[in-house]
Amino acid sequence: MQVHLVDGTYELFRNFYSPRGGHLNGAGEEVGAVRGVLRGVVSLLGEGVTHVGVATDHVIESFRNDLWPGYKTGEGIDPLLFAQFPWLEDALRALGVTVWAMVELEADDALAAAAKVAAGDGRVERVVIATPDKDLAQCVVDDRVVQWDRRSGQFRDAEAVLEKYGVPPESIPDWLALVGDAADGFPGLPGWGAKSAASVLRRYGHVEDIPLAPGQWDVPGLRGAAKLAAALRDGFEHALLFRRLAVLETDADVGGVDDWRWRGPTDELAGWCERLDAPDVLRSVQKLDRHT
Numbered sequence: 001m002q003v004h005l006v007d008g009t010y011e012l013f014r015n016f017y018s019p020r021g022g023h024l025n026g027a028g029e030e031v032g033a034v035r036g037v038l039r040g041v042v043s044l045l046g047e048g049v050t051h052v053g054v055a056t057d058h059v060i061e062s063f064r065n066d067l068w069p070g071y072k073t074g075e076g077i078d079p080l081l082f083a084q085f086p087w088l089e090d091a092l093r094a095l096g097v098t099v100w101a102m103v104e105l106e107a108d109d110a111l112a113a114a115a116k117v118a119a120g121d122g123r124v125e126r127v128v129i130a131t132p133d134k135d136l137a138q139c140v141v142d143d144r145v146v147q148w149d150r151r152s153g154q155f156r157d158a159e160a161v162l163e164k165y166g167v168p169p170e171s172i173p174d175w176l177a178l179v180g181d182a183a184d185g186f187p188g189l190p191g192w193g194a195k196s197a198a199s200v201l202r203r204y205g206h207v208e209d210i211p212l213a214p215g216q217w218d219v220p221g222l223r224g225a226a227k228l229a230a231a232l233r234d235g236f237e238h239a240l241l242f243r244r245l246a247v248l249e250t251d252a253d254v255g256g257v258d259d260w261r262w263r264g265p266t267d268e269l270a271g272w273c274e275r276l277d278a279p280d281v282l283r284s285v286q287k288l289d290r291h292t
Contacts, residue, residue: 003118003257004049007131008056008099009107011037012088014151016081025277030080034088035276040150041097042284044130051118051260054092055110056085058101062109064184064245071245072185091276094268095285098260105252108135112248114260115139121257128155135181137161138172138248166198174207177243178232186242189235191227200228207232207239264288 015021015036023032044052060074074082092099100110111129118127119141129136132149139145143157154160162168167175178197180188203219204210211217214229222228232239265285273282 001051001124001257002049002126002128003114003124003260004044004052004128004130005111005114005118006041006044006052006054007107007111007129007133007136008037008054008088008092009085010131010133011040012056012081012084015040016078016084023277025275027275029083029275031084031087031276033081034084034091035278035281037088038091038095038272038276038278038281041092041095042281042288045262045288046284050262051257052262053098053100053110053114053254053260055100055102055107055114056089057107058085058089059103062102062106063104064106068186068241068245070185070187072183090268091272094266094272096262096265096269098255100252100254102252105249108133109249110252110254111136112139113250113252114254115145116250117254118257119145124257134165134172134176135184135246135248137165138169138246140169166195167201171201171205173243173246174201174205176246177207177239180242181246184245186245188242189231189239191224191231196222196224196228207236207243212236 012033016033021032021036022030023035025031041052041054060072065071065073089099089101102110115127115129118124127145128148129139129145130148130150132147136147140147140156140158140161147156156164158169165172165175175197178189178192179194180186199219199222200210210232212229212233214225217225269285270282273279
């Protein structure tokens, strides 16, 4: 079997900001993003996906906000988008899909935890994490746990992660610590760019294994080693903190693989499809349900 893990927060944002993402229902509610995500999940089921879970950020803030004051919050999110988060969770549950609505942890943590659980189940041939988010690249394992960018159709295994970022999956948190992650709200270290961080980490693997004296570096062709080393010495504690922010938690309670099997919709789906102006979703699910 294959397991599909969907980044519901990413999908909600993507649908909301797509050119055709907006839609007002008869009550004047903006429901386009929820409708778009629901259609996407039903499309997966129509392609034969049997085991699927969707992770959402029920609360945007997490424990990471206590560690770094600049970490991302819900501030600035369009209210029309923000209102759709709980609707998405309820609509997916009505569809009969497993939903991990995260509060103290984040959606990415739930995906990481589920990927670990699935990878540890001998019945699972492949784990597909449906998101292009660079954070989740750290969860990729060979060609067994892969990322899938549904927009481009690209599947990214460990070799593809190395090709894209210049480091293997296990060094992704260290790479983010040095380079920074604007989406999550931490800046990285001054002077460290994607290429320089990749060059150094390909040699040393992790932040704490990088020599603090540039003369000890064995990184051929690297420019500005002295300035990079000085930035690392001055910002070493920050680098460790930023890596802590980037490391995904894998102990979230996500259940087991059997819990994620789709067994058909609940009786509430029809009401949600009516609210979302999505009769096509109901028709598609009814056709699928006859074969479950």
